[in-house]
Amino acid sequence: MSAAPVIAEGGFVRDRSGDASCVADNGFCPNWIVDNLDRYWDPLLEHVVLVVVSVGLGFAIAVALGLVAHRQRWLVTPLTGVTSAIYTIPSPAMFLLLLPVSGRGDLTAIIALTAYTQVIIFRNVVNGLQGVPADVVDAAAGTGMTANQRLFRIEVPLALPEILAGLRIAAATTVGLAALAFLAGAGGLGNQLSTASLITFKSNVVVAGVLVTLLAAVLDLLVLLLQRRLTPWERAVAA
């Protein structure tokens, strides 16, 4: 496979199209899509990297914050407030406001995307841990478990469904937000929709739009599978 093509206006649309007249008329051109599908491979990979790194990092931070806030209850309100405020800033604005701080590129995109995952995951971690029945925790204490043992052997496992539900939502949301990471000079599938000539080219819009939506669906499915693996008792109860 050749190196990533430079997505220049015009050039991207015209050359080596399997169906010149269809492309010239800006129709929906299956032949063009088949011929040019390999051009979407690199942006797709970049998109996956952006999402996986941001969600992974965001998950680690938010779970840590959630565990701390579970112990120090007074932290819940300020942390919820801060993460919600971040979430309210429009993502395109966020990508640009970070430019003076971290420059153009993947770093800026990852910082912004990671920040956006916080509100969703943090809230679910805290709610999940709070939802664990007090009786169960008391019973664990009665068997002589220390606070840490109770947290990691009882509370976290029981809160897992809600925590992972947060991860699912965060992953799907981040796929969509990463589509705008081109504003921060980062790559990803959004790059394929970033100019007026690209966004009006039907075949290109279909491929990029379908890929980005599929990516969200696939990640959602992967987290769902993880959830079923990690919490087998949920299914036993449901059955």
Place this chain on the structure above:
Amino acid sequence: MTIIASTLGDAIRFIFEARESRAGTVEVGGLGEIGHLAGNHLLVSVTAVLIAIAIAMPLSLWLGHIGRGQFIAGSVANIGRAVPSLAIIAFFVAFLGSGFTNVCFALILLAIPPILTNTYVGVRQVDRELVDAARGQGMSETQIVRRIELPLALPTIFGGIRLAAVAVLATAIIAPLAGYETLGTPIISFNVYGTAGQVGAALVVAVLTLAIDAGFAGVQRLVTPKGLKVARGGRRSTRPWPLSPRRVQIP
């Protein structure tokens, strides 16, 4: 640190004073242009949200009242979250064309899910005994919706409108790609406006959105019936529904 400060300072100057474009061919920035772009931005956003309210609210008030369509309300929320806003805009532009109307259509589509879901949830979480009591008093179904369910659901409904407004304001930034000038113009046309224009416009959008979000938060408090405030006793985190309204929309 100094670079950050000077970039921000330059960006703020861009908002208030016009200057030459990067190529030096046109005047850009200044309150005149920013004001015009902000006006466009608000016009398309407000239009889209109002039309979305007109479509989604009656429908989900009715669905909520008869207790049907939980599946629809849930799936609309999920689909709304899964399909990226950029993809929605792109589909509209590529297949229907560009300009105000098409941008507005795409934004309406984006605004409907949170309003639909929140209205539905708001109506469904109204105490069924209240509805039965109203029915026992001889209220008609329309009266029940208008006098009982709607007032009690209003805070949640406004929560949905708030989410929709924030999402629409954010997405209107990419409208210039679809041939409609908004505050996104300086953000997308980097070659003309430069970093100061990008960061300046981003600042204006961020402030505008936070202000509107705060305004809606105030309205949400105002429309909360007194009885509900007492009943909740300030504990607003109780979530009677698996779809917490906040989760529905993307920023």
